[in-house]
């Protein structure tokens with residue numbers, strides 16, 4: 001999933017997001033310069049989509065007769081669409097108001113089939129409204145007083161009947177608006193507030209409306225899957241705590257993202273439920289984002305910060321649990337104010353960590369700064385209010401991308417560290433194995449090879465004999481009456497005698513010869529490229545050396561003798577068989593009075609001394 005990533009990869013990505021932000025802002029600036037006068041309706045501008053943004057007539061109050069196309073509205077005030085009503089709204093009129101737009105239809109269009117397909121796409125209106133064309137009701141959103149059903153943010157396309165166009169070519173659109181509950185108007189203003197208002201062909205408008213919502217949906221779905229994938233990774237490996245918080249945050253953003261699109265209306269959820277989900281998700285966001293950033297930076301969460309996070313969790317729970325919309329209008333501003341410290345705190349901590357050399361912090365800092373700019377923009381829209389597009393989705397995207405790159409970087413670093421550690425551990429293990437193998441071949445009392453070590457060496461010698469054809473001999477050497485040393489002077493003395501004897505045998509042999517402790521007081525020699533006569537000379541020399549070399553123990557000087565049994569290896573026999581013959585020779589040496597060298601050969605046994 002995660003490629004090997006360097007932090008450099010994030011810069012072009014974030015620069016791209018920033019460029020998109022700028023482009024959006026540019027588009028908005030262009031949209032501000034829409035002509036005041038809306039041009040005449042012709043086949044050409046219907047095909048392109050005629051923007052209805054611009055000056056409309058407006059009058060607060062309510063009278064169904066104001067839908068009448070013949071009504072004289074010149075004395076009504078002019079109001080730009082889209083533009084927010086003042087925050088206080090028009091309480092004296094029950095926050096009701098009417099917009100009217102008179103369009104001139106090109107005479108060439110009169111009576112043509114084209115007029116049958118004309119429709120109008122409405123942008124976002126706070127809150128419920130009815131739309132009239134030529135005095136006829138052509139559609140509505142929410143319910144007007146006295147039913148008072150709040151429904152905003154919904155963009156819809158309404159067909160305009162041909163009959164709505166008067167004989168003189170005038171088409172009068174009348175929008176009857178209820179600003180919403182008093183708290184809503186007080187907090188957010190009201191009216192036709194944003195989005196595109198377009199006259200065009202029904203089919204084109206529908207296609208445009210769907211296409212405009214596709215990127216948002218794709219982004220939300222991708223974010224959701226991405227979030228779920230990180231939660232799954234955490235589920236598989238509980239040490240990836242940061243992945244868990246990232247996953248949670250991505251799912252949170254995805255849910256909010258879907259609620260920002262028009263696709264939410266395709267569900268069976270009521271408008272209120274959708275708003276509860278949207279507010280719950282966005283109110284919770286700072287708590288999860290703080291958790292994610294702190295976890296990424298491996299910083300402990302202090303008590304005051306935990307309390308700050310809990311405030312957001314509580315706010316999310318409250319806004320979901322308290323029925324109705326009023327809680328949304330009343331809390332949004334407070335929640336935004338509550339967010340302000342986090343918008344300073346998170347970048348500051350990230351900045352501090354960046355300066356301390358944390359590359360992951362640097363990446364997230366950039367994304368967070370973009371997010372803060374977009375969030376401030378959106379706050380100003382609600383607080384001032386400012387006429388500007390909402391940029392929060394881009395901000396969320398910037399945060400997600402930056403965190404994602406940081407996680408990838410973390411993953412790569414972890415992976416590299418793990419690889420290095422595995423290599424070190426493997427080297428240590430190999431060394432330990434080598435030592436173990438060495439220890440396994442050595443007798444720890446005498447330091448000579450043990451039975452296993454000797455067997456390995458002897459098998460190697462057998463292979464060499466087959467290649468070179470040169471003989472080798474095995475000699476078993478046993479300390480005579482060894483038991484008496486143990487019995488008379490104790491085991492320490494016995495051990496001492498064994499060690500001295502081992503050292504003596506080792507010293508007197510050639511470098512190519514091998515001596516091992518076969519068991520107890522018995523030693524075994526391997527004499528390469530040596531026949532029985534040669535082996536007899538070596539064994540006799542050793543016997544004499546042992547006999548002449550008194551071993552000092554405490555005040556004693558102990559006299560030691562050894563008996564030797566020799567066997568030359570015969571091709572075709574096993575090592576065990578050869579050793580057995582040496583053992584028989586040794587046995588006979590002992591039988592013949594000890595301190596002897598006995599050869600076991602073809603002819604039988606022969607005594608050397």
Ligand SMILES: Nc1nc2c(ncn2[C@@H]2O[C@H](COP(=O)(O)OP(=O)(O)OP(=O)(O)O)[C@@H](O)[C@H]2O)c(=O)[nH]1
Nearest residue numbers: 478479480481482483484486491494495520521590
């Ligand atoms: N101190 C000590 N004694 C050992 C060790 N291994 C074996 N022995 C003792 O060596 C003695 C061998 O005695 P025996 O098998 O009777 O052989 P011996 O006394 O040398 O007599 P012969 O071989 O017939 O000359 C036993 O008492 C064992 O307990 C050891 O590592 N240290």
